[in-house]
Amino acid sequence: MSELKVVGHNKPRYNGLGHVTGEARYVDDVFVPGTLAVKALRSPVHKGIIKKLDTSRAEALPGVHGVVTCEDVPCNTYGYLTLDQCVLAEGAVRYKGEPIAAVAADTVEIANEAVGLIDMEIEKQTPVFDPVEAVKPGAPLVRPEGNVLMVGERPYRLVYNGDIEAGFAQADEIIENDFFFPSQEHAPIEPQVSLAVPTEDSRLTIYTVTQGLYFLLKQMQRILGQGEDVSERWSKRHQYTHHGMGFSDIKYISCDVGGAFGGKTELHADAIAALMALKTGKPCKWRWTREEEQLCSMRHSPWLMHFKDGVTKDGRIVARQVFTRHDAGAYTGLSSYVVDKHAFYVAGPYYLPNVQVKCQVVYTNKVPTGAIRGFGVTPGTYACEIQMNMIAEKMGIDPWELRFINAMRHHDQLATRTKLDSVYLIETMQRLAEIADHPLDEKFKAMDSSPREA
Amino acid sequence: MPNSDFLAPAELEQACGLLADPALEPLAIAGGTDVMVRFNRHKRRRRETLVFLGKLGLDYLREQDGQVLVGACAPLSEVAASPLIRAKLPLLAQACGEMASPAVRNAATLGGNVVNNSRHADGVAALTALDATVVVASTRGERSLAMAEFSALPKKYKLAHGGVVKHFAVAPLEAEEKWAWEKLRQRQGESRSIVSVSMRARMDGGKCAALRLVIGCMAANPFVSAAASRLMEGQEPSEALINQVAQEVLGETSAVSDARASAWYRERATAVLVRRVLSQLN
Amino acid sequence: MALLEIKVNGRQYRVEVDPWANLLDVLREKIFITSPKAGCETGDCGACNVLIDGKLKRACLTNALTANGSEITTVEGVGQKGALHPIQIQFYENYASQCGFCTPGMIMASKALLDDNPTPSDPEIKEALSGNLCRCTGYVNIIKAIKAAADDMSGQGGEQ
Numbered sequence: 001m002s003e004l005k006v007v008g009h010n011k012p013r014y015n016g017l018g019h020v021t022g023e024a025r026y027v028d029d030v031f032v033p034g035t036l037a038v039k040a041l042r043s044p045v046h047k048g049i050i051k052k053l054d055t056s057r058a059e060a061l062p063g064v065h066g067v068v069t070c071e072d073v074p075c076n077t078y079g080y081l082t083l084d085q086c087v088l089a090e091g092a093v094r095y096k097g098e099p100i101a102a103v104a105a106d107t108v109e110i111a112n113e114a115v116g117l118i119d120m121e122i123e124k125q126t127p128v129f130d131p132v133e134a135v136k137p138g139a140p141l142v143r144p145e146g147n148v149l150m151v152g153e154r155p156y157r158l159v160y161n162g163d164i165e166a167g168f169a170q171a172d173e174i175i176e177n178d179f180f181f182p183s184q185e186h187a188p189i190e191p192q193v194s195l196a197v198p199t200e201d202s203r204l205t206i207y208t209v210t211q212g213l214y215f216l217l218k219q220m221q222r223i224l225g226q227g228e229d230v231s232e233r234w235s236k237r238h239q240y241t242h243h244g245m246g247f248s249d250i251k252y253i254s255c256d257v258g259g260a261f262g263g264k265t266e267l268h269a270d271a272i273a274a275l276m277a278l279k280t281g282k283p284c285k286w287r288w289t290r291e292e293e294q295l296c297s298m299r300h301s302p303w304l305m306h307f308k309d310g311v312t313k314d315g316r317i318v319a320r321q322v323f324t325r326h327d328a329g330a331y332t333g334l335s336s337y338v339v340d341k342h343a344f345y346v347a348g349p350y351y352l353p354n355v356q357v358k359c360q361v362v363y364t365n366k367v368p369t370g371a372i373r374g375f376g377v378t379p380g381t382y383a384c385e386i387q388m389n390m391i392a393e394k395m396g397i398d399p400w401e402l403r404f405i406n407a408m409r410h411h412d413q414l415a416t417r418t419k420l421d422s423v424y425l426i427e428t429m430q431r432l433a434e435i436a437d438h439p440l441d442e443k444f445k446a447m448d449s450s451p452r453e454a
Numbered sequence: 455m456p457n458s459d460f461l462a463p464a465e466l467e468q469a470c471g472l473l474a475d476p477a478l479e480p481l482a483i484a485g486g487t488d489v490m491v492r493f494n495r496h497k498r499r500r501r502e503t504l505v506f507l508g509k510l511g512l513d514y515l516r517e518q519d520g521q522v523l524v525g526a527c528a529p530l531s532e533v534a535a536s537p538l539i540r541a542k543l544p545l546l547a548q549a550c551g552e553m554a555s556p557a558v559r560n561a562a563t564l565g566g567n568v569v570n571n572s573r574h575a576d577g578v579a580a581l582t583a584l585d586a587t588v589v590v591a592s593t594r595g596e597r598s599l600a601m602a603e604f605s606a607l608p609k610k611y612k613l614a615h616g617g618v619v620k621h622f623a624v625a626p627l628e629a630e631e632k633w634a635w636e637k638l639r640q641r642q643g644e645s646r647s648i649v650s651v652s653m654r655a656r657m658d659g660g661k662c663a664a665l666r667l668v669i670g671c672m673a674a675n676p677f678v679s680a681a682a683s684r685l686m687e688g689q690e691p692s693e694a695l696i697n698q699v700a701q702e703v704l705g706e707t708s709a710v711s712d713a714r715a716s717a718w719y720r721e722r723a724t725a726v727l728v729r730r731v732l733s734q735l736n
Numbered sequence: 737m738a739l740l741e742i743k744v745n746g747r748q749y750r751v752e753v754d755p756w757a758n759l760l761d762v763l764r765e766k767i768f769i770t771s772p773k774a775g776c777e778t779g780d781c782g783a784c785n786v787l788i789d790g791k792l793k794r795a796c797l798t799n800a801l802t803a804n805g806s807e808i809t810t811v812e813g814v815g816q817k818g819a820l821h822p823i824q825i826q827f828y829e830n831y832a833s834q835c836g837f838c839t840p841g842m843i844m845a846s847k848a849l850l851d852d853n854p855t856p857s858d859p860e861i862k863e864a865l866s867g868n869l870c871r872c873t874g875y876v877n878i879i880k881a882i883k884a885a886a887d888d889m890s891g892q893g894g895e896q
Contacts, residue, residue: 012828012829012831013828013831013833013834015836016827016836017817019828020811020820020825020827020828020833020843021771021811021815021824022770022810022811024836026773028764028770028773028774031765107499108497109498110499112497186871188835189773189775189783189838189870189871190773190835191774191775256835256836257835258773258837259834259835259837259871259872260835261871287774290775290776290777290778290781458754458755459755460738460799462802483799487797490758490779490796490798491779494758494777495777499754500755502755502756503755504799506802508802554779555867556845556848556863556866556867557794557867558797558867560791560792561793642862642866644780644867
């Protein structure tokens with residue numbers, strides 16, 4: 001066996017020297033001569049209809065090179081799985097901070113002044129912020145299709161195994177609890193920033209902070225031209241045949257990223273910086289302020305989870321029912337994806353002969369939510385494990401023992417009925433007890449993950 | 455086009471003259487740790503003439519005629535580290551050393567702190583507890599006001615006629631005087647105070663002869679608790695009396711709820727800090 | 737516009753600046769010294785820390801013209817590849833950076849600390865770095881790196 005050169009050795013960070021010498025290059029450290037500063041007009045209201053949007057005074061301010069509204073976007077709707085989000089608000093705004101227009105000017109100061117010169121009238125409407133309120137009949141509509149995302153015929157993702165009611169009937173105790181996992185803003189020290197540079201052959205180079213180059217490249221390509229519904233208005237207005245920008249027309253360059261934690265998986269600054277570059281023919285940089293980062297960038301959603309477990313006297317969970325509400329904010333984003341992931345795992349690594357999980361995406365008039373480290377799984381694990389401890393307390397059983405009793409073994413099924421080949425949870429807990437100096441009863445020391453008898 | 459300018463006068467009289475000229479739209483700047491935050495939060499081309507106070511030599515820390523003179527433009531870190539201030543005005547040294555963060559303290563000044571009309575100003579609270587006199591220079595000469603009086607002035611009168619805070623004059627702490635500075639904040643650094651309680655007191659044979667107990671961040675300005683002076687002066691600082699003061703102080707003001715703390719929490723925290731501070735009279 | 741004359745990392749510069757300009761924007765956008773970062777522009781995160789005449793200050797809160805005639809030090813002036821300062825070496829070797837965005841500010845605060853106090857205690861290190869935020873590392877390795885640098889530097893008789 002040859003000597004391992006990497007595994008088992010301390011290796012310095014590949015870009016660590018750049019960090020300590022200042023040579024590391026983040027998007028805002030890239031300078032291209034003639035770069036314009038971009039600033040956006042954002043919705044001051046949580047929900048409303050745009051009655052008037054007149055950019056003429058902004059366009060006339062000396063030092064302004066261009067202004068964009070939804071009229072300037074080849075394809076204004078985008079998204080991950082549901083194409084419902086607008087690059088620039090079109091008619092209606094659904095959250096405070098939603099971009100409505102953008103300006104590119106010689107300096108940040110002039111760009112800010114120009115944004116102040118955009119004449120806008122918005123008719124305020126009644127917003128809804130609480131997902132529990134949003135699902136009630138008569139709640140203000142966040143989107144025309146309703147405040148809940150349908151999964152086929154159902155208003156939730158359903159994952160189940162066995163018969164939940166039969167399971168409850170077998171139980172000696174029913175233990176029900178509610179769990180709340182609050183929203184989190186990633187707050188990286190580097191805010192969102194994007195530099196878009198038009199290059200020869202009508203192509204575009206974009207320096208981006210994104211964590212997901214290919215996710216966003218697909219969205220950008222749709223927005224900038226080859227989307228299925230390229231705006232007819234846009235084509236007419238520009239009086240030439242627009243072939244649209246394909247993958248080969250957009251060069252996405254990822255620089256060093258100043259922290260993300262999931263918060264740089266949305267378009268944020270890229271699409272609008274790109275539009276400004278195309279509109280003005282000049283490099284355009286949009287650096288969000290700390291306020292924009294904290295108030296307007298995608299954040300991790302809040303989760304409301306309800307656990308109802310049926311437990312026998314000897315500590316076996318014979319039925320587990322979970323209902324989760326996930327607050328998507330104003331647009332879908334990755335919410336439909338994450339509730340699935342959550343649904344697959346929230347019931348925990350436990351043998352549950354009867355399990356039913358329902359996960360619902362709810363829309364509210366808040367900043368759209370999205371990815372964070374542990375996306376969908378961490379909130380579920382938190383709720384599940386606290387629920388286990390609460391069961392242990394209620395039943396008078398040691399929390400370790402409760403977990404040994406209910407631990408999955410080889411060939412057990414997840415709530416999705418996926419059969420797991422090898423599990424080793426029991427062995428892991430035994431080793432953990434050893435390291436933590438936690439005494440275990442002999443019968444738990446003797447357990448192993450051998451498949452359950454049929 | 456805006457007509458902004460940057461001037462760095464070398465003489466105080468000249469600075470006052472500039473600040474008194476409305477045609478310039480003058481704005482005084484010293485360390486810049488408040489002015490630049492305002493500028494940065496919404497960057498735009500500006501019309502103001504910035505009048506930089508850094509060349510006026512107002513950063514002295516010295517004793518004169520039995521008073522300690524704290525230059526309004528001395529950086530907080532220098533006030534905190536000064537052997538003179540630590541010896542004669544330890545309350546001020548501690549208060550300055552706990553404000554903001556190390557880098558900000560190297561630029562921020564007490565002058566800036568007292569003219570910004572912030573409810574949270576620790577400098578104002580500490581100087582009020584010390585019963586400092588604020589000396590302000592203007593085109594009409596110099597005037598002196600008690601710190602509490604100065605902070606109660608409406609903003610436009612604080613620095614009328616090109617006013618520049620020159621220094622704070624404080625009687626140095628004497629042997630029979632006790633002092634304390636306590637404040638509560640969310641983090642050890644970079645966190646505006648939730649509430650501050652400070653005192654300067656004179657003891658006489660186990661009894662409290664004179665007491666200035668100052669509560670900060672509860673009201674629009676730090677205030678001297680009349681109840682504390684009324685109850686404690688002439689008395690021994692017993693636990694029962696201290697508890698009574700802690701309760702009566704809350705009756706002198708109504709607490710504010712903000713991003714850092716609710717009014718409910720502030721009230722309870724104030725009572726705790728009052729007890730802690732007054733316990734140091736023993 | 738007014739003329740600003742500053743020395744940065746030993747080199748003299750003369751640039752035209754707006755009266756309201758902050759030093760961070762001037763360093764980054766006029767002189768293209770990009771190690772001080774814009775993390776908040778309100779003086780809270782510490783990513784813009786520089787030394788001005790040897791004192792640690794926030795470049796974002798420093799009106800550029802108030803620093804006229806000053807000597808500014810940034811990370812580029814602390815050390816370079818091939819001639820790294822012990823603080824830089826120890827940050828690198830102790831994994832004191834992950835995304836690296838807070839690192840220049842951390843290094844400047846560390847330099848200010850060790851210039852003033854070559855043998856700081858743990859509480860003194862934490863106090864000195866109390867104006868620097870890091871969202872990645874959890875600070876433990878940063879403190880470790882500073883201690884290692886202090887040991888390193890006092891081993892050399894505090895020459896650096």
